[in-house]
Amino acid sequence: AQSVTQLGSHVSVSEGALVLLRCNYSSSVPPYLFWYVQYPNQGLQLLLKYTTGATLVKGINGFEAEFKKSETSFHLTKPSAHMSDAAEYFCAVSAPTGNQFYFGTGTSLTVIP
Amino acid sequence: NAGVTQTPKFRILKIGQSMTLQCTQDMNHNYMYWYRQDPGMGLKLIYYSVGAGITDKGEVPNGYNVSRSTTEDFPLRLELAAPSQTSVYFCASSWKAGGPDTQYFGPGTRLTVL
Numbered sequence: 001a002q003s004v005t006q007l008g009s010h011v012s013v014s015e016g017a018l019v020l021l022r023c024n025y026s027s028s029v030p031p032y033l034f035w036y037v038q039y040p041n042q043g044l045q046l047l048l049k050y051t052t053g054a055t056l057v058k059g060i061n062g063f064e065a066e067f068k069k070s071e072t073s074f075h076l077t078k079p080s081a082h083m084s085d086a087a088e089y090f091c092a093v094s095a096p097t098g099n100q101f102y103f104g105t106g107t108s109l110t111v112i113p
Numbered sequence: 114n115a116g117v118t119q120t121p122k123f124r125i126l127k128i129g130q131s132m133t134l135q136c137t138q139d140m141n142h143n144y145m146y147w148y149r150q151d152p153g154m155g156l157k158l159i160y161y162s163v164g165a166g167i168t169d170k171g172e173v174p175n176g177y178n179v180s181r182s183t184t185e186d187f188p189l190r191l192e193l194a195a196p197s198q199t200s201v202y203f204c205a206s207s208w209k210a211g212g213p214d215t216q217y218f219g220p221g222t223r224l225t226v227l
Binding site: 036041049 | 221
């Protein structure tokens with residue numbers, strides 16, 4: 001079975017500061033991991049995903065995440081926050097042979113000018 | 114391509130009424146999903162389908178039904194609406210489940226049951 005925990009339901013950062021959104025997972029098999037972003041009143045869009053290979057994954061809009069198997073983590077980072085990054089962020093996990101995705105409860109990012 | 118479309122965008126139902134939420138995708142994806150999103154709860158899977166004629170329950174299927182007669186369409190039926198079904202509903206599709214493939218989401222349907 002898979003599950004995802006996102007620490008911190010709300011994160012506030014100043015414009016230009018580092019963004020760090022935390023995601024820990026549990027999985028009985030090597031998982032595939034995803035970060036999605038949701039802007040107000042919209043559906044979810046993929047930011048980045050980890051499947052196999054390089055553990056540091058780069059996504060859109062300057063975001064990246066690192067898969068750390070020993071820590072069962074997949075934290076999302078961006079070196080310098082922009083006002084347009086304000087949104088809800090969801091971490092998700094799936095098993096390579098499964099039929100379902102499991103989402104975390106989300107982290108709302110606020111960027112302070 | 115339109116991607117994943119959902120109708121209606123908003124709906125208010127009275128307790129006990131029924132309705133169908135429509136979902137259509139034009140990407141020829143095999144897999145389709147229905148989620149509900151409640152504040153602070155993330156997304157919960159209601160039902161999913163791995164192809165036309167094949168559906169299965171997710172985490173929270175009670176009070177809902179689905180059908181998949183074509184690859185493109187995956188309607189969600191609410192029978193006897195209850196206030197607990199007030200939520201935002203998202204339809205999604207992917208080429209295959211799990212694996213590395215991305216889920217593509219529709220814009221959502223905001224449902225209120227009064």
